[in-house]
Amino acid sequence: MDVDVASAAEAEKPVVRRLLELNAHEFSAFDGRDLGPHGEYGYRYLDHYWLDTEDRHPFLVRVDGALAGCALVRAGSPHRFGEFFVVRKYRRSGVGTTAARHLFARFPGKWIVEVVAGNDAAISFWRRAIPVAFGEVVTDAGTEQRFTVPPHVPPAR
Template identity: 25%
Template sequence: MNVQLINATKDKEETLLNLFQFYIYDFSEFMEIDIEPNGRFAEYPINDYLEKENYYTYFVSFNDSYIGFCIIQYNQNEGDKQYFSVKEFFIMKRYRRMGIGKFVANKVFNMHQGCWEVFQMKSNLPAQRFWSKVIRHFTKGDFTERRR
């Protein structure tokens, strides 16, 4: 599988903003989000993610084309343990159910060793199913699930 994670740097901000339009569109199925008068969704505040010390922002590339992104937040370091969160995770619909999302999730889990948390919206059942399968497989069933 020709999938790569590529660091998203400040010079690629426009590309990330463009991909976020598709991401927000997908979320409009689960949230009340409408487009602006200019026909676009409101700009997502991605400046928090680009080249910040506690964020790892990656483009997902498949066959040399960007098809999504993954944003990981480094939360804290307590003793020997590092804590990470999947802040945002997006694979374009055309490329879902091909194993790419699972590949990317496993890759970032392995790249950033430590304790992890992954949140999904209560209404986003596809994300819940995806993450449940990925986490169960990666941890061999050794994880804690909480609902809030």
């Protein structure tokens, strides 16, 4: 299985938008959000990921050429995921871990990964996917993992 994580071109924004709709649908079980009046959840800051003035980076994940997910990275100190999504077909197959580790290697430095309360599968996933030792704090709002990725950590393959 060949996992590819590549920057999403502006022409691919509609693809990212549709993947984020799938993600929002699944996530609505945890945050209780409703569909908007046009039958979409929407993603308020999606356009920001293609602005030169923002330090935001959109990515598409493909497996053997087929779409498998997307990630939105907010680079900074610390780096954070705006979103990280892998379609169900590719979950529990190593695709998410490979994609996450690729992005950690691409953006070395301090990271914070935040998981909303109740999303136990995501907490377990990040505990496996984070390639270095991390600190973890659990609050009523959710779980937060803080860690630093050194510049020499190669992406998983």
